[in-house]
Amino acid sequence: MLLPFILTVTIIAATGTGAVPVPPGEIVTIIFAKLPVVGNLCNTTVSPVHETIIMLVRLPRVILAALAGAALAAAGVVLQALFRNPLADPYLIGASSGAALGGCLAILIYPGFLIGSFGALPVFAFLGALGAVMMVFSLAQSTNRVSVGALLLAGIAVASFFGSVVSLLVFVSGSRLQPLIYWLMGSFSARNWSHVAIALPYIVATLMLLACLTRELNVLLLGEENAQHLGVPVEKVKKLLLGAATLLTAASVAVAGPIGFVGLIIPHVARLVFGPDHRLLLPAAVLTGATFLVGADLLARMVIAPGEIPVGIITAICGGPFFAYLLWRRRGEI
Amino acid sequence: MPNLAMRNVSFSYNGTTVLSGISFELGGGTLLSLIGPNGAGKTTLIKIISGILRPETGSVLLDGRDLSCMKQIEVARRMAVVPQHNPMDFGFTVQQVVMMGRYPYLNRLRREGGADFAAVAEAIRATGLGHMAQRPVTSLSGGERQRVAIARALAQQPEILLLDEPTAHLDIACQAATLELLRRLSTERGIAVIAALHDLNLAAAYFDRLILLKEGRIAAQGAPDAVLTPENIQAAYGIGVTICRHPDRNCPQLML
Numbered sequence: 202m203l204l205p206f207i208l209t210v211t212i213i214a215a216t217g218t219g220a221v222p223v224p225p226g227e228i229v230t231i232i233f234a235k236l237p238v239v240g241n242l243c244n245t246t247v248s249p250v251h252e253t254i255i256m257l258v259r260l261p262r263v264i265l266a267a268l269a270g271a272a273l274a275a276a277g278v279v280l281q282a283l284f285r286n287p288l289a290d291p292y293l294i295g296a297s298s299g300a301a302l303g304g305c306l307a308i309l310i311y312p313g314f315l316i317g318s319f320g321a322l323p324v325f326a327f328l329g330a331l332g333a334v335m336m337v338f339s340l341a342q343s344t345n346r347v348s349v350g351a352l353l354l355a356g357i358a359v360a361s362f363f364g365s366v367v368s369l370l371v372f373v374s375g376s377r378l379q380p381l382i383y384w385l386m387g388s389f390s391a392r393n394w395s396h397v398a399i400a401l402p403y404i405v406a407t408l409m410l411l412a413c414l415t416r417e418l419n420v421l422l423l424g425e426e427n428a429q430h431l432g433v434p435v436e437k438v439k440k441l442l443l444g445a446a447t448l449l450t451a452a453s454v455a456v457a458g459p460i461g462f463v464g465l466i467i468p469h470v471a472r473l474v475f476g477p478d479h480r481l482l483l484p485a486a487v488l489t490g491a492t493f494l495v496g497a498d499l500l501a502r503m504v505i506a507p508g509e510i511p512v513g514i515i516t517a518i519c520g521g522p523f524f525a526y527l528l529w530r531r532r533g534e535i
Numbered sequence: 536m537p538n539l540a541m542r543n544v545s546f547s548y549n550g551t552t553v554l555s556g557i558s559f560e561l562g563g564g565t566l567l568s569l570i571g572p573n574g575a576g577k578t579t580l581i582k583i584i585s586g587i588l589r590p591e592t593g594s595v596l597l598d599g600r601d602l603s604c605m606k607q608i609e610v611a612r613r614m615a616v617v618p619q620h621n622p623m624d625f626g627f628t629v630q631q632v633v634m635m636g637r638y639p640y641l642n643r644l645r646r647e648g649g650a651d652f653a654a655v656a657e658a659i660r661a662t663g664l665g666h667m668a669q670r671p672v673t674s675l676s677g678g679e680r681q682r683v684a685i686a687r688a689l690a691q692q693p694e695i696l697l698l699d700e701p702t703a704h705l706d707i708a709c710q711a712a713t714l715e716l717l718r719r720l721s722t723e724r725g726i727a728v729i730a731a732l733h734d735l736n737l738a739a740a741y742f743d744r745l746i747l748l749k750e751g752r753i754a755a756q757g758a759p760d761a762v763l764t765p766e767n768i769q770a771a772y773g774i775g776v777t778i779c780r781h782p783d784r785n786c787p788q789l790m791l
Contacts, residue, residue, distance in 0.1 A: 285622055413643050420635050422625050423687075429587050430616040431638045431691070432608030477625040 204488035211492045212267060215499040216259045219506075223251045231255050261394045266498040266512070267491035268397070269389075269453040270463055272404045274471070274490025275411060276449040277464030278483055279442050282418045284352060287472075288527065290465035291450040293356045295333035297461070298363040300454035301385060303329020305370045308381055323399050327451035333359050334447050387460035387513025389498050396456045403452035407445045408487060414442065415479040422477070460513045462520020463490055469527065536563035537598060537613065537694035537727055539584070544593035546579060546751075553579045554751040557593070561744075563694065563725040566717060568738040570731075570762075571748035572772050577731035578619070580748070581697050584729065586610045597695075611639035615688035619699040621680060623672040629683050630668045633658055636690030658689035662716065678709030685716065696720065698730040702737060710734075714741040739763055739786045747771055763787045 217223045223231075231252050273291060280289040291297045303325035310321070340355035367385065374381050383390070411418075417438045420428045429435045453460070471486035494512070497519070501512040544557040554576045561567055569577045582588040584595060586602045595602040602610060615636070623632065636658065637651040659668050662682045667675070672683055681701065688696055701717070702710040718741055720726045732738045738745055739759040747755040747762050749771040755762045768776050768789065777790045 285624065287625075416638065416641065416643075419627075419631075420638050422622070422627070423632070423635060424618070424620060424622040426587075426618045427616075427621065427687075429607070430585055430611060430618070431635065432606070432611035433638065434607070472626075477627050478631060 204485060204492070208267070208488050208492045208495070211495050211499075212263050215263045215266075215495050216255055218499060219254070219259060219502065221251070221254055223255060227251060228255055232260070257393065261397050262389045262392050262498070263495055265392050265397050265400065265456055266389050266494045268400050268404050269457045269460065270467070270490035270492070270494025271408065271487040272400070272449040272453040272490075273460065273463040273494070274467035274486040275408055275483060276446040276453075277468040277490075278471070278479070278486045279411060279418065279446045279449075280464070281468055282421055282479065283439065283442050283446070285422060285424070286353070287469065288353070288465070288524075290462075290468075291446065292360065292461060292464070293353055295337040295356050295359040295363065296330040296447050296450040297454060297459045297464075298360040298367070299333025300326040300330040300451045301459045302333075302363045302367050302370075303327070303451075304384065304454060304458070305367050305381060308384060309370060309374060309377060323403070323452060323455035326455035327448065329363075330447045330451040330454070331444075333363055334443065338443075383511065384458040386511035387458040387516070388501075388509075388511040389457055390509060390511075392456065400452045400456045403448055407448050407452075410441070411445055411483060414438065414445075415483055418442070418479040418483070419477075458511075458513060460494070460516055462516045462524065463494055466520050466523050467493055469523075536725055538562055538596075539695060539727065540596040540599075541584070542594050542596065544583060544590040544595065546576075546583060546588060546591050548579075552751055554583070554590075556752060559746060559753070559756060561695075561727050561729065563727050564721050565744060566721050566728045566730075566742040567744045567746065568730050568732050568742040569746050569748060570733075570735055570738050571754070575748040575771075576751040577748060578699055581616065581699050581729070581731055584695075585614055585616045585697055608639045611691060613693060614695040614697065615691040615693035617681075617684045617688050617696070617698040617701060619703065621684040623675075623680055623683070626671040626673050628669050628671055629659065629664055629675070629686075630655065632672055632683055633664075633686045633690050636687040639691060654690050654692055658686040661689055661720070662686040678705050678712075681705060681709065681713060682716075685713070689720070693726065695727045695729065698728070700733065701730055702732065702734060710737060717741070735763060735768075736788050739788060740781060740784050759786050763789065 213225050213228050216228050217225055235256065276291045276296070280291065280294060281287050304322055307322040307325035337352065337355045337359045340358065341352035371378065371381055371385070417433055420431055420433050421438070425435050467490040468486050471482055471489050475481050475485040497515045498512045501515050502509045504510055539561045541557050541559050545555040546553050557580065569580060571577055579588065583590050586595070586605070586607055589603050597605070597613065633655045634647060634651065637647060637654060640651065641647065659665055662685055664682055664686055667679070672680060675683065701713050705713065714737060717728050717730065721728050742759065744757065745759055745762040746753055747767060754771050755767045763778060765776055765778055768774070774791070778787050779790060780786070781788045
């Protein structure tokens with residue numbers, strides 16, 4: 202498979218690029234030297250300055266971008282299958298805006314957020330995402346089935362409500378305005394290993410759960426009724442998938458802020474290239490999402506170097522036109 | 536040979552009785568059609584037979600075992616259902632969709648093996664889809680999609696095949712082809728076929744037994760000649776009809 206290779210190359214390129222460029226060979230040596238067993242075999246003739254830059258500044262940031270990209274892409278794949286609608290994404294069902302509100306509350310209630318007390322942010326983000334998704338679902342639920350149209354409308358309603366509460370919080374935030382705004386635009390700036398430590402367990406565990414549910418994701422595309430007749434415990438699987446998508450979104454929003462469009466574009470691109478079978482699509486989307494966000498973050502650092510723009514702006518610039526293109530292609534069906 | 540028995544089954548949705556006192560038995564190789572006006576309970580009955588809905592009173596017995604004691608995945612190895620709506624809007628190929636019929640035989644760790652590919656190939660051959668096995672289902676016509684749905688059900692290697700309105704939205708050639716296929720499956724493989732139908736003439740021409748439902752009760756059951764009488768139709772549908780005989784197939788046909 203080509204994808205893991207591309208991801209590795211992108212990660213190394215992104216790690217090497219910056220105010221102090223580090224050659225790829227040295228990066229590999231630095232990383233390998235840190236690994237147990239293999240580390241003893243490496244000659245440690247690397248510049249300590251480079252090692253510090255790579256290990257403490259760039260690598261955690263790049264790994265975090267890869268994790269967030271993987272999580273958002275996987276959440277998008279799951280939601281699109283669950284609703285049998287290729288326009289579903291973590292934004293449309295309210296998960297992102299819920300997580301954003303939760304995150305804002307955490308930043309405002311725990312002003313020390315930028316230094317310590319990381320514990321509050323992911324918890325708040327997850328509760329926000331879960332609350333928003335539950336609100337969307339209870340609004341969209343009519344008698345015993347959830348209609349996709351109602352769901353998307355409810356998603357828009359809840360997302361704009363949560364969005365306005367976020368705006369209100371921004372308005373009254375006073376001295377904490379800057380970190381809040383910067384977080385809301387989505388960025389990997391100044392992230393370190395503790396951020397990785399927050400997101401990694403959630404994201405890896407959830408991705409592993411999803412890897413066990415790929416056959417169910419396929420069968421769900423035949424419609425819930427067919428899935429039920431084939432022996433899929435549909436209600437249980439739906440709850441698991443929804444919980445997983447919510448958790449992935451929340452974990453990524455918690456560490457990187459709400460980053461739009463990754464969960465929409467990447468599943469599409471992966472489906473165009475690898476087809477709709479989730480046993481291939483899910484890992485492909487995870488790797489593509491990771492590569493895309495690492496690349497987008499690299500771009501965010503390079504465009505106005507030595508300054509940087511929030512990565513959320515980059516993904517939105519790529520994603521907005523792509524979404525419009527999708528709508529245009531499917532205009533007859535909606 | 537499967538034996539399916541309904542014993543005094545009743546069911547209600549939110550306090551409204553949908554089915555009551557349904558009893559019948561069915562063996563392998565029989566074609567049974569459920570007929571009756573809209574809202575008579577045909578779809579609900581199919582869901583109860585397939586174990587998706589649990590009867591409120593009474594029981595469904597498959598070879599003497601109560602269905603409510605069986606796991607749905609166990610039921611899915613013996614009974615396959617073709618519902619009325621079969622969404623196919625993601626670009627799976629015909630082969631991939633039919634392979635999903637093997638879901639009840641696979642577990643998390645097992646990949647599809649020889650037996651699964653054989654069952655899929657056989658289902659695709661039986662439904663005459665061989666030349667389009669690699670085409671995406673999104674590119675197929677309504678009649679072809681219906682055949683894919685039936686092939687997917689056949690890949691389950693069921694002893695009992697349930698279909699809800701299999702001929703709805705199909706042109707007459709596709710209707711005839713679908714019902715011929717069901718006949719062949721029942722005579723050649725001994726599959727018991729239960730299909731809810733709106734078209735009474737098709738039900739009379741292709742099915743061995745009819746069950747006429749009216750307001751959730753069995754108004755009449757038996758051979759087409761016994762069920763399709765002007766009196767029964769008047770009682771169930773509230774319209775007068777003339778019954779004549781099909782000149783070639785020895786079966787009754789209705790005229791409005």
